[in-house]
Structures are given as structure tokens and as C-alpha cells.
Amino acid sequence: AELGVERRFVPESCPRAVRPGDFVRYHYLGAFPDGTRFDSSYDRGSTFNVFVGKGQLIAGMDQALVGMCVNERRFVKIPPKLAYGSEGVPGVIPPNAVLHFDVLLIDLWNSEDEVQVQTYFKPEKCPRTVQVSDFVRYHYNGTFLDGTLFDSSHNRMRTYDTYVGIGWLIPGMDQGLLGMCVGEKRIITIPPFLAYGEDGDGKEIPGQASLVFDVVLLDLHNPKDGIAIENQLVPESCERRSQTGDFLRYHYNGTLLDGTLFDSSYSRNHTYDTYVGKGYVIAGMDEGLLGVCTGEKRRIIIPPHLGYGEEGRGKIPGSAVLVFDIHVVDFHNPSDSVSITVHYKPSNCTVLSKKGDYLKYHYNASLLDGTLLDSTHSLGKTYNIVLGSGQVVLGMDMGLQDMCVGERRTVIIPPHLGYGEDGVEGEVPGSAVLVFDIELLELVSGLPEGYMFVWNGEVSPNLFEEIDQNHDGEVLLEEFSEYIQTQVDTGKGKLAPGFDFEKIVKNMFTNQDRDGNGKVTAEEFKLKDQEAKEEHDEL
Numbered sequence: 001a002e003l004g005v006e007r008r009f010v011p012e013s014c015p016r017a018v019r020p021g022d023f024v025r026y027h028y029l030g031a032f033p034d035g036t037r038f039d040s041s042y043d044r045g046s047t048f049n050v051f052v053g054k055g056q057l058i059a060g061m062d063q064a065l066v067g068m069c070v071n072e073r074r075f076v077k078i079p080p081k082l083a084y085g086s087e088g089v090p091g092v093i094p095p096n097a098v099l100h101f102d103v104l105l106i107d108l109w110n111s112e113d114e115v116q117v118q119t120y121f122k123p124e125k126c127p128r129t130v131q132v133s134d135f136v137r138y139h140y141n142g143t144f145l146d147g148t149l150f151d152s153s154h155n156r157m158r159t160y161d162t163y164v165g166i167g168w169l170i171p172g173m174d175q176g177l178l179g180m181c182v183g184e185k186r187i188i189t190i191p192p193f194l195a196y197g198e199d200g201d202g203k204e205i206p207g208q209a210s211l212v213f214d215v216v217l218l219d220l221h222n223p224k225d226g227i228a229i230e231n232q233l234v235p236e237s238c239e240r241r242s243q244t245g246d247f248l249r250y251h252y253n254g255t256l257l258d259g260t261l262f263d264s265s266y267s268r269n270h271t272y273d274t275y276v277g278k279g280y281v282i283a284g285m286d287e288g289l290l291g292v293c294t295g296e297k298r299r300i301i302i303p304p305h306l307g308y309g310e311e312g313r314g315k316i317p318g319s320a321v322l323v324f325d326i327h328v329v330d331f332h333n334p335s336d337s338v339s340i341t342v343h344y345k346p347s348n349c350t351v352l353s354k355k356g357d358y359l360k361y362h363y364n365a366s367l368l369d370g371t372l373l374d375s376t377h378s379l380g381k382t383y384n385i386v387l388g389s390g391q392v393v394l395g396m397d398m399g400l401q402d403m404c405v406g407e408r409r410t411v412i413i414p415p416h417l418g419y420g421e422d423g424v425e426g427e428v429p430g431s432a433v434l435v436f437d438i439e440l441l442e443l444v445s446g447l448p449e450g451y452m453f454v455w456n457g458e459v460s461p462n463l464f465e466e467i468d469q470n471h472d473g474e475v476l477l478e479e480f481s482e483y484i485q486t487q488v489d490t491g492k493g494k495l496a497p498g499f500d501f502e503k504i505v506k507n508m509f510t511n512q513d514r515d516g517n518g519k520v521t522a523e524e525f526k527l528k529d530q531e532a533k534e535e536h537d538e539l
Helices: 059-065 171-176 283-288 394-399 463-467 477-489 501-512 528-538
Strands: 004-009 023-031 037-040 048-051 073-078 099-109 116-121 135-144 149-152 160-163 185-190 211-221 228-233 247-256 261-264 272-275 297-302 322-332 339-344 358-367 372-375 383-386 408-413 434-444 453-455 493-495
Touching (some): 059 073, 059 099, 171 211, 477 493
Antiparallel strands (some): 023 048, 135 211, 247 272, 247 322, 297 322, 339 408
16 A cells, blocks of 8 residues: 565665656666566666656656665555556556566756766876866766766777867866866766757767766867976076077987876987977977076976877877976087187296197096096096197197197087097997096197108208118118118107107108109109299299
8 A cells, every 4th residue: 555665776875866856867677566567668778767756757656766876776666546546557557556666776867966076186286277278188988877888088099189168078078177187087977968968979878868977187288388398407507508500419208298208318328419499309399498508407398289289199199298308418509619718827838739749638528418438547648649630539639729738728529520420439429519628748849830850950961872871872761761760869850749750751751752663862852942942943
């Protein structure tokens, strides 16, 4: 005679129960007490959808549904007076029939509901949140209230990318994404009138279905965004900042906004080398590398329209915001010359180094970031060269000019006056600016340009006869070498310092051996000033 309700399954979590005025979606089996089935929503393949407490159901069902939770199962016995009474339903329900219903509640909402947002993870740092007209990239799992999965971006292995608040999404998702931080995770519950309404989407989502989205926000930008720069380390001393046209060498880690690493120069153990402001890199990086100091570390955040755009590239998805943590190793301009800074100069500094002088000096060689490349101090010996003879890079030849013994200076050499784009494998990186800290220890004055040997006194008028010791009218290399050695040993002559004696003498002999037969005759033999005079006369 009375309504009977048996709760056969009650879920552990029941955040909300049916109240009069709610709209519900449920499955049921309808049977008579003898077990004969008279109706089933399962047979029709769709839930029964109805308002509760508004007279749209038989009275017994209206009462039995109140207090139910989603996923709860109830067995309901309804007496005739709360069902179809003495009239029944012709051909289906006989008069005065007791009805049994096995009910499973699938969905529940109210016309006064709003979008519900439950954040279950939020990053400690949240510099920016989603606003109307922002473009976002997010992953989601979409389920119904009973937990049934209907869609997932994770399964497609691709984020959902869209503008927010301009009608590209269902209204409830437009609302639910507002205020999110990158990295935040939230559950967004959307009633059907803010989702796909009475008709559903025509595919996976039935009409009048509440939707639950488990969302993690991966990326966020606005089409009006420019790049953002966060200075992480700026050296105290910054004598020069990068400008358009400069050539930079820098290390970087490239990540997406959620921290996913997509590239790193460190992993290749090689800097990224490029011109700045010339279009050799993406527009955002071109801008972000301007105004940096050597040794500076900064974070450059680049929106996709200044990065790789909608298409992306390689490991970079389309419409992705890029984060570059860079460390500037060095930079220069192709118009740069050698930079010289004198730290100490003796008070008695009258003899200055010039082309052809033989120099002995100590040095420490490093990169602009301070990385030590080489040091004569560690070898325990000086570096010895003839200035201007091509024994060192051009920038060092320039940097050692006009230096006096005891002087200390720093010479900064751009790569086009150093080791160029190729560098020295295993020692000097390509396109590297070099820094030499130099102390000149000894200077031996060289000879006038073009001379390998000079006389310290008057030249003998019988010079050829003196060299031709056996008086056969021919001078061989051995005779020539022995004679020059004697002049040097007795102080009558001087060889260009810093060169190998045998090579110099052979070169001098070859110049005199004009017919190349290995012998010098009196007719071939001429001094330097005689050669110059003859050439002048001919001209």
C-alpha cells in the first residue's frame, strides 16, 4: 500500500542529491511483481530525461527519485495509487498494478545552476591568468557526471587550442577557463544549458547532459602580446650592450610554458651563434637578444606570432609560447677592431715595439666569459715571435704594436682578426672573441723592412772576394753561410732576430743565385742598395 525504496548501491562520494525542481537523466527497468518486464530505457538506448517534482512523472517515481545521488541505484516499489491507479495504461499496465522499478541515476542539474570550478592544483607562481580574448592550449578529459568518458585530448596526443571568451567554445568552458594559470589543474562542471543543450552534439554527447572537464592549462598568450624579458643575472660591469648587426654566441634552454624542454644548446656542447636584428632567428629572439651584456643571463618569453606561429616546428607545437633561458657568452660586430687597455707602463718607455722586432712575452688567453684557453705561465716559458711576420693571428700582431718592455696590457681580439668562424678544434670555439692579458718581457729590435741581414759598419769593397774563400769565382751555399756566421759572431753584421739561421741564410743565398744553379758569381752578386738603384735606373 505504501511506496517502497531500497538503496541497492550508494557511491562513496555524493556531492549533490536530487531535489524537487531538478532535472534528472536516469536508466530504469520496469517490471511487475512476477518479474514480467513492461518497459526499459536500456532497450531504447537512451536515458529517461525529466524534471522531478513537477508532475511530469507518476507520483511514486517523483517521490522515489528525491535524495538520489548520481550513480546511485534504487529498487522502487510503487503502489497503484501512486502509479496508474484503477485505470492503468491500456495494453501496457493493467488496472491496480503494483510497479517495480530498478533505477540508476546518471545525471542531475538544476536550471539555476552555474558553472562549477574546482581547482585541485595551482602553481606557486602565477604571473598571469586567462582573460577574455586570450589564446590557450590545454589538455582535458571530458566525462559525464557518472564518470563515463566521452572525449580526451590526451588520447589524441594533441592539445586543444582556442581563443577564450569570444564564442569559440561552449559558454560553460568559456567561463570555466577564465582565471586559470599555466600549470593549473581544475575540474569544470557545466550544466547542459551552458553546454550542448537539449540536442547534444549529435555524436557522443546526448541531449540534456551535464559535462565534466578535467583540464590542465599548458599555454597562454594574447595576440597583442610582445616578448617579455626577465633579467636573471646582469654583470656589475657592462661596458657594452648588443645592438642590431652584432654577432652573438650564447647558450640556451628552450622550453614551453609548462616547462617541457624542446631544445638546448648545452646538450650539443656548442653555443648558438648568430647575427642579431638581421632576421637570422625568429622575430622574438631577434628582439630579445638586443641590449644584452656579455655574461648576462635572461629569460625571453616569446608569443607564437613572434615565434613559430600556428604551425610550430619539430618538437614545438603550433601556437606555442616559447621560453628561452639564455646565457650570453660573447658578442662582437664585424666592424670591430682590436681593443687595447694598458694596465701598466714603465716610466722609462722610449723603445716601442714595431714590425720586425723579436718579442718575448707572457700571456693568459681566455674567452670573454672568462673561460681560460691557454697560459704561458702554466708552461713556464715565454711566447716568442717576430712582430708582423704572421707568426700569430692578425689581431695579436696589432695588439703587440707600440709596446715597451715591462708593459702590461689587455688585448681583445674579434674573431675576424683571430681564429674566425672555424676557431681551433678542441681549443678555440668558432667566432669567439679572444682576451689576452699580456706582459712584454724582452724586445730585440728588428731590421728595416725587407732586410734579413744588415752590416753594423762599412761594407768591404771587396766583399765578393772575401766570401769566395777559394777564389774560384763562385760562391757556394756553404761558403756563404760560413761567412755570414763569422760576421754575426764578430759583431760586424746582424741577422733579423727570431728566425732560423739556416733558413735566413738559404733565403739570402737564393736571392743572389739568380740563375738558380746553386752558385753565385761576381756578376750575380749585388747588395740590397745596388738592387734598388738598378731598378730605379731602369724605371
